[in-house]
Amino acid sequence: MSLPTPLRRASFGALGLVGVLAFAACSTDAEPVSVETEAVAVEETVYPVTIVNCGEDLTIDSEPESVLTIGTSAVALVDAAGASDRIIARAGEFGADLPAGLSNPPEDVEIVDPSDPAIEAIVGTEADIIVGYGLFNASDEDVAAVGIPNVVIDGECSHDAALTDKTDFDAIFADVERLGTVFDTSEVAEANVAALRAEVDALSDVDTSQNAGESAAVVYYFFDGATMSARGGQGIADDVLARAGFDNVYGDEPSVYLEANIETLLDADPHTIVLAYGLYGESFDEALALFLAEPGAENLTAVQEDRVIGVLASDLAPDPGAVRGLEQVLVGTGALEG
Structure with missing residues (x-):
């Protein structure tokens, strides 16, 4: 039996470099190795765009300009995707600190609810989109009725049920890329994923x-x-x-x-x-x-x-x-x- 989903409020920062000196995978007696990533050509998002959201299609009609994040993982993923400057409200962090290493930490952004926000708080933010671990004090029908797309972090789709697929590092990278598509920031998202992937590969060689x-x-x-x-x-x-x-x-x-x-x-x-x-x-x-x-x-x-x-x-x-x-x-x- 899993614990209530408020536990899923963790998270953390991303690298923002196209060329990065990655922390090389090394044993205690080995020298660090430089790993450089290359820029990848990406296409602009054409709206409306449809993404897969917890196994269901979710259509984003236009480029979101304002974001409500629920949980610190949402902050970290949006930041890695290159859109943390669009966060206008936060919730569901349960008193945890913001993730370390953010390129643009939303430190001055209002926390509208330290736990799970109700529909009234969500609507009051006037956000174009929600990114988070899911909703508990508001239903999917509630947010659909007010026209706010709710993007759920891939690793949180099942909440208290077993996940269909295991969440691993590749799933995290895919989530960053998915959000890059949502916000039309794929160039930044791809660069950050390349840097993160290089670091994970290096650490995995230890x-x-x-x-x-x-x-x-x-x-x-x-x-x-x-x-x-x-x-x-x-x-x-x-x-x-x-x-x-x-x-x-x-x-x-x-x-x-x-x-x-x-x-x-x-x-x-x-x-x-x-x-x-x-x-x-x-x-x-x-x-x-x-x-x-x-x-x-x-x-x-x-x-x-x-x-x-x-x-x-x-x-x-x-x-x-x-x-x-x-x-x-x-x-x-x-x-x-x-």
Whole structure:
């Protein structure tokens, strides 16, 4: 069973360079390698344009000039697509910080609702389009009735149901390109995707042989006092663990977010634990204290051998910030120098 979708509010920044000195995939004793990306010729968007939106066709009649983002992943993806200057309102961030590394962070943009906005708040923004993790306090019929297209992040389409397709880095890149089409900013989107892809390719070449055959788990707490949750096999965290050489303890779970408990973690006794933190503004130390207070946590091998790695939850979300999440896991395991 997965947790309520407010958990899906994470996210993070994109590179804005056509030619980039990518962080080369390297082992701890290797030298960085320069990787340059090339500009790609792209066509302008001709409106109306139809995109695939959670398996359904969605038609955008004209170029959107104002955007309501729901969740920080939406901010990161819109920024990577080259349209963050059009964000006029934000919602659904639940107190989390804006993603790091944004080319144009919408710091002064009003947050109309820290959680899921109702239709009245959505209409009040006068936005041309919504980009986010989906709607809960407003229905699809509500927004359709007022004529506001609602673009849902690919990695959030299923919410509490299993995804049809796993969200991996390629899915994130495709989402950036899709938004580039929506906003007629494909040139910027393609350049950012090329830079991000080069960095992921480089990080994926890091020697992770020391983790081969080992297991790992990503766990987190949605709020202080919440029960422990974990990341299953359908989300980007599973791809991050795989690229770091690990088998995901919860990888057979056909969901992104799931309720877990210390008993299942003790039974699996993973080699490494990735503790995602910052969902409600908490520090790693605060999240670690919650985790270590779990009965029996001190018996976990990862705890005893100091292999609990802290990664911002926003860097394990279906957006460009997951590149940082992968880098942090590689550094935390010693496969990469920090």
